[in-house]
Amino acid sequence: MGGTIRIEMSLAGALLSGDVRALARAISLAEDRDPQASQLVAEVQPHTGNAYLVGLTGAPGTGKSTLADALVKVIRDRQQTVGVIAVDPSSPFTGGAVLGDRIRMSRHTLDKGVFIRSMGARGHLGGLAAATREAIHLLDAYGRDVILVETVGVGQSELEISTICDTVVLVLMPESGDAVQSIKAGILEIADVFVINKTDLGGAEKTRRLIQDAMGLGPKQAWRAPIVLASAAKEEGIAQVWDAVRAHQAYLTESGTLATRRQQRLKQEVMALVADRAREDARRVLDGDTAVGRRVRENQNGKLNPYALAEEVLDQRASQGGS
Ligand SMILES: Nc1nc2c(ncn2[C@@H]2O[C@H](COP(=O)(O)OP(=O)(O)OP(=O)(O)O)[C@@H](O)[C@H]2O)c(=O)[nH]1
Ligand SMILES: [Mg+2]
Incomplete structure (x- = not known):
């Protein structure tokens, strides 16, 4: 039909007008490290800066995706739109086809206020961080109120998430040793909110005390990261998790730290x-x-x-x- 070029030229316009296919296509370009993606980001940049960025990180299997799914419901109940990006460095999958996440999140597929996307490395080692940043800009311009970014906590990615998001939620689970690991690795400091997930399995109090003790040893901070007990699978404590995120947002805004964080982010x-x-x-x-x-x-x-x-x-x- 010869329409490809016309579509190409208006991709930014389509995205800004709320065309979800344009958004998906733009994120695929970012994932491919296509220079068109950077061009797009530059074009839509005046429309960004309104989304609140929340990072969900933690060891593999702690329940980040399940928590994201449960949070989406709470966020939607509060009349906000949401975008979810699940960053998976180990996945070569394209087009957001990390099956597990897809199925888990499928109850939101008919809701236009929810956009979910997985991002894999696609053979561009090292390009995933840049692609993720671009995807966030695109979702922001698309008009999402909240963007959730899930990253698996391996090596540096946990530290990186704090340079990408406004609020970092560290997801731990009881009795797994990952809390102890996180303490040893100095990862606790990046958390603005702690979630001890899978409390239905028991042992959460012990993990809470462990974190509290470790936090007590550190320097006094203006923001004391709250520890929220939750069960993502049973959808218990999820509203409290979101309330803690909003409380952190309020703290950042009132203290002026949000502006500093975002300056740092731009610099990074x-x-x-x-x-x-x-x-x-x-x-x-x-x-x-x-x-x-x-x-x-x-x-x-x-x-x-x-x-x-x-x-x-x-x-x-x-x-x-x-x-
Ligand atoms: N008992 C229990 N199981 C849970 C809970 N939340 C998640 N799970 C289970 O834990 C497993 C891992 O959950 P995911 O949400 O995939 O965890 P994840 O952190 O996203 O995992 P990766 O992305 O692979 O790092 C799944 O089998 C979930 O059903 C919970 O609150 N209680
Ligand atoms: Mg996951």
């Missing part, structure tokens, strides 16, 4: 973009027909000085950038 995002670009440029210089590239490729004995080579690459970049 810019630094990440600069680092990505620099890495790409360096790769191009080293793989290209350049003196420094040739020397690295022809090197046999490993006796070249990497610092000097890095300087050369940076010089090369600077001279290329000037042309």
